[in-house]
Amino acid sequence: MCKFCYPILLNKVTEAPSKAQQKWQNITGKAIDNWEELYLIPRKCTMNIAIQNFQFKLLHNCIPTNDILYKIGIIETSTCTFCHSAPESVLHIFWLCEETQAFLGKVHKWLQDCFGENFIYNMSIFLLGNDELSPIQNCMLILAKKYIYNCRVNGKLPSFKHFLNTVNKIHEVEKYIFRLRQRPRQYESRWLNVILEP
Ligand SMILES: [Zn+2]
Numbered sequence: 001m002c003k004f005c006y007p008i009l010l011n012k013v014t015e016a017p018s019k020a021q022q023k024w025q026n027i028t029g030k031a032i033d034n035w036e037e038l039y040l041i042p043r044k045c046t047m048n049i050a051i052q053n054f055q056f057k058l059l060h061n062c063i064p065t066n067d068i069l070y071k072i073g074i075i076e077t078s079t080c081t082f083c084h085s086a087p088e089s090v091l092h093i094f095w096l097c098e099e100t101q102a103f104l105g106k107v108h109k110w111l112q113d114c115f116g117e118n119f120i121y122n123m124s125i126f127l128l129g130n131d132e133l134s135p136i137q138n139c140m141l142i143l144a145k146k147y148i149y150n151c152r153v154n155g156k157l158p159s160f161k162h163f164l165n166t167v168n169k170i171h172e173v174e175k176y177i178f179r180l181r182q183r184p185r186q187y188e189s190r191w192l193n194v195i196l197e198p
Contacts, residue, residue: 020061027091028124037131042142045135047177048170054146058090059128063149065090081152093152094145095123103158107144110160111137114193136190143167161198168196 017025017035025032032038042055057063066088070078080088082099094100104126112119115137121130127145129138147166151158171191178187 020059023061024059024128028128030124032128034131038128041129041131041138045129045139045142046170046174048173051139051142051146051170054149055129055142058145061090063090065093065152081155082157088152090127091123094127094148099157100148103148103160103163104144106160107163110164110195111140114140114195136194140167140194143170164196164198167194171196 017032021032021035038059039056042052046052054063066075066081067078069075078087080086080092080097082093082097086092086097095104108121115134119137121133121141125133126141129141133141143166144163147163148158171194174191175187178184178190
C-alpha cells in the first residue's frame with residue numbers, strides 16, 4: 001500500500017462513529033462502514049432538494065418522533081400517531097408499526113411490479129438506502145419514508161393510493177426539470193420502469 005494512502009485509511013478505520021451513526025448501528029444491529037456512500041445516495045438519486053434533505057435528516061437522526069418529543073416535554077404521550085399502541089420511535093414509525101407494515105406491503109408489491117420480483121429489501125436497506133440499488137430505486141424508498149412521515153405530521157394513516165399520487169407529482173416535476181435542461185433521454189431511462197398508474 002502506498003505510504004500516502006495508509007494514514008488516510010488508518011484515520012478512516014479508527015474514526016469513532018458519530019452519535020447518529022451509533023444509533024443506526026444499534027437500530028440495525030450491525031456495524032455500518034459505508035457511511036460516505038450512504039450520505040451520497042440522496043444527492044445521486046434525485047434533484048429534488050426536499051427529498052434529499054429528508055433522507056439527510058433521517059441519516060443524521062434529526063427526524064422528530066413522539067418518543068423524543070415526549071422526552072423533552074413538548075407532548076404528553078410518546079405513543080405512535082398511527083397505532084396508538086407502542087412508543088413512536090424512528091424504527092417503529094418507519095418500519096415496525098402495523099399500519100406502516102400494511103402500507104409497505106403494498107409499496108413492496110408495486111416496486112416488484114416496477115423492478116422485478118428480485119427487488120427485495122430489508123429494514124436496513126429501506127431506512128438507510130443501498131448504493132447497489134439504482135438511483136430511482138433508492139429514490140422510491142426515500143419517497144415512501146417521506147410520505148410516511150408526512151402522514152405522521154398530518155395525523156393520517158398511510159394510503160398506497162395517496163402515495164402513488166405523490167409519486168406522480170414528483171414525476172411531473174422531474175419531467176419538467178429534465179425538459180428544461182434538455183435531457184429527455186436521461187429522464188426516460190430514469191423513470192422507464194416506474195408504474196405511475198394505480
Ligand atoms: Zn404504530
